[in-house]
Amino acid sequence: MDKGISSAVIKRLPRYYRYLGSLLDDGIKRISSKDLSERMNLTASQIRQDLNNFGSFGQQGYGYNIEVLHAEIKKLLGLDKTYNMIIVGAGNIGQALLNYINYQKRGYNFVGVFDKNPKLVGLSIRGLEIRDIDTLEDFLGKNKVDIAVLSLPGNNAEQVIKTIVDCGVKGIWNFSHILPAETPDDVIIENVHLTDSLMTLTYKLTELENNKN
C-alpha cells in the first residue's frame, strides 16, 4: 500500500519527526507548512507534497496539529512497535550504540551482544553479558531477533551476515566496512559509512580553501 514512495521522501521522514518532536517539547500545538519550511530550510510546497504521499494530515486555514502529525510519522517509521536487537561486535562502536540507543528510550530492545574476543566474552555491559560469537547461530534459533547491528571488522562480517540472514533476521544495521553482498529481497540492510561522512566534510573544506584562492 505504501509501495513506491521515493527514497528522497523517506529520508526526510526522520527529519520531520525530529523537528516536530522538538516543537512538541517546546509546547507548540500547531504549525503551517510555511512556518515549518522556514525552520527546516525546505519549501512549504515540498513539505505538503511529502506528507500527502501518506495521507491528508492538515487542515485548510489551520495548518497541522503537531501532536497528530508527529504520531502519524512515528507510525509511518514503525516506531510504534518494538524491536528485538542484537549487537555483533562489542568494541567501542557496539558499546556506544548500546548506551546511546538505549538512552533514547524508544522501542529498541537489546537482547544480546556478541563478540569473538575471549577477553570480552563473559563481561557485561549495561546488564547484558557478552556472548561468544560462536553461539550466535544457536541464539538466533532460540530467540526472535528483528534487527542485528553489525559493529565488527569487515573481514568477519561476511560470514556473520550469512548466519544472520539464514536465521531469518530481516533487518541489518551495518557499521562494518564490508561491501554489500547478495542478500534476499526481504532483508533490509542499512549501511552506515561514517568515513563517507567525514570525507564529505573534508571535500567541502577543500572546496572552501580552493575558492579562497
Add this chain to the structure above:
Amino acid sequence: MDKGISSAVIKRLPRYYRYLGSLLDDGIKRISSKDLSERMNLTASQIRQDLNNFGSFGQQGYGYNIEVLHAEIKKLLGLDKTYNMIIVGAGNIGQALLNYINYQKRGYNFVGVFDKNPKLVGLSIRGLEIRDIDTLEDFLGKNKVDIAVLSLPGNNAEQVIKTIVDCGVKGIWNFSHILPAETPDDVIIENVHLTDSLMTLTYKLTELENNKN
C-alpha cells in the same frame, strides 16, 4: 573552480573511493565504467558523467586506470592533506571515533579530547589526556584545529559550537542532536544522525511487513 558540483555527485565520491580502493587491494589495474557500474549498482553513464565533473580521467578503448583514478578522487576529497582534530565529548561515541578513525591511518591527527565530566578529565585514551572542557577556548587559541568532532549531549552543544566557530575552526563533524543554529558560510557542519538511519531501517521493515498482507 570546483564550484557548483551537485551534492548528489559529491555524496557518491566517497563511495567511488571505497570501491576503487577495494579493487586496488585486489590487485586490479584497470576498469571500464561498465564493469564498475555493475559492481556498484549504478549506470555506466552516471559514472562517466560524475567523473567528468572533475576532469577526463579515462581513456577511450581502455577504461580507467584504477590507481590514477583512486588518487584523483583522494585529492578531490581532500584526503591528500592532514587535519588536526579534536573530540568534544569523551563518552562512548567520542572514544569509538578516536579508536576507529585512528585505525584508518588516514591524515586525521587527533590533537585533543575534551569533556566536562570530572571523572573523565585527566584520564588518557589512546595516549591523549582528556582535558576539561573549560580549557577548550584556551586550547583553540594556542593550537590550530581544522575539525572538531562534537560527540556530546545536545543541550551542551550549542555553547560549544559558538566557542569553536569563534575560535576559527572551519569544520564540525556533529554527532550531537542539536538542531543546526546559524553558522557563518565559511564553516562546514556535517551532521550525523544515527537515529535517522535506524528509523529508515524500521520504516523499510514496516513497509515490508505491510506488503506481505
Add this chain to the structure above:
DNA sequence: TAGATTGTTAATCGATTAACAATC
C-alpha cells in the same frame, strides 16, 4: 586496423517548486 570505451550532447525521467481552487 578493428574493437572497445571514453567524453559529451540530447532525451528522458523524476523531484521540486509554483499556482490556485477548495475549504476550514
Add this chain to the structure above:
DNA sequence: TAGATTGTTAATCGATTAACAATC
C-alpha cells in the same frame, strides 16, 4: 464572513539515462 492554509494539478528544474562521434 474573511483570511489562512491546505491538497493537488501544472510548470519548472535538475539529475539520470541513452546515444554516438571521437579516439585510444
